[in-house]
Amino acid sequence: MEEKFDICEQQQKLTDYFGTLIKQKHLAHAYLLAGPKGIGKFELARWIAQGIFCQNRIDGKPCLNCSECRRIATGNHPDIVHTVPEGLSIKVEQIRFLKSEFSKSGIESSQKVFIIENADKMTASAANSLLKFLEEPSGNVVAFLLTDTLAKILPTIISRCQVFELAKNSSKYTIGTLEKLGFSTEKALILSSLTESTEEAKLLAENDNFDKILQNTCIWYLHVLQGDLRSFVEIQTALLPLIANKEDEIVLLDLIALLVKNSISIYYNVQKNIFVKIQPEFAELIRKLNEKKITKAVELVLNTRKTLAINVSFQNVLEALTINLRQCYYA
Ligand SMILES: [Zn+2]
Structure with missing residues (x-):
């Protein structure tokens, strides 16, 4: 099966970065991945999970072919819990369920991963319940909280996660446009890293x-x-x-x-x-x-x-x- 969205191509910097962490076994307990819809937050979290469980890792990166990688790709891995809002919110019962899953040791290994989509939709009690869990991480757990809007996440949650903001890779276009306007490549590179909008980059340059x-x-x-x-x-x-x-x-x-x-x-x-x-x-x-x-x-x-x-x-x-x-x- 061919996958349309190649996370390694779309978010190369981040997959390189996380590949290194996986290789060195230096992953943190909790990551907050923020960025607009369709930017690849879930794909990145899943790719890292594959990297953790993969049987044929290549330089920290998952092979995407072994049985572990494939089970994760199809959402059938017992040690990965994927939480999405039920209706409009993520409710405290869902977080309790997730925590109970993690109090058991891993079904097939000691490693567990959980992915919470739309983490900004947690109710206050769900967020509090999760907070306690993030404060006292137990065992080999890696948590991924995903959100479209970082500003909607409680600061107490943010402070317990490493935050990564995913950005669109449209920088080549911006660099080209700025160079045509006569700005140096160096300046164009910096500006394109500062903003996703070519218009905004032009304004800054001027x-x-x-x-x-x-x-x-x-x-x-x-x-x-x-x-x-x-x-x-x-x-x-x-x-x-x-x-x-x-x-x-x-x-x-x-x-x-x-x-x-x-x-x-x-x-x-x-x-x-x-x-x-x-x-x-x-x-x-x-x-x-x-x-x-x-x-x-x-x-x-x-x-x-x-x-x-x-x-x-x-x-x-x-x-x-x-x-x-x-x-x-x-x-
Ligand atoms: Zn694999």
Whole structure:
């Protein structure tokens, strides 16, 4: 049977990343996969589950052919529980059922995987029930919570998961368009990584401050990675003076998110460099870190975006993030 949706093609960065984690047996207990409908959240969760159970794994990646891979593909694996909303919501009984499944040891192995689709549709009591479970993960359990709308997930749930946002791979088109307009390949690459919309990328490219924001943010991040206290001062001296409005704030935070996420790619050598000019300096520092620190840093930045949404002053948000990142990298 031919599968139309090839997750390794659609979400190559993520399958490369998770392949490495599977190979090193470093999967976390809970992942929250967010992104628009049809982007491949379920396919990615299923692919990782196949990677976990596959009998003929190739470099961390599932073969998709063995009996385990095929049972998972057809939804017939006893150690994988797949929960979807019953009617409009996911009810507490469904979470209780899921938990009871996991209190038994794996039917055929000690490993268990659960996938909760539309996790934003959990009722409050279902979410609380799940929360307790996420707080005290038992045994070899990997949980995948999927959502179209990250903003609808309770912060307490988010804080217990590693969050991955899946994005459309339309960057080639955006890069081509920007190059035709006369922007450098490097800038086009960064812009296409910041937004899925070619129009928005064009607007950003034409913003007079963008180059300076980019340059100063890269220097700031370099200092954060070096544990250099100048990073704290630079918020006031080099970053805030360039920020004219709410849109600029979001651009700056998105750039920081991109830098921090890019560190994952640098660490695993999985992707072409985005920040070409400064990449070698980043790489030298990032390779000295470990996986826990770089994934934690991504969480910190994603949580920061939420803090900004609840109207804290931008300066406070950036200062807190600088301190937290520094602690994260240097703890
Ligand atoms: Zn297999």
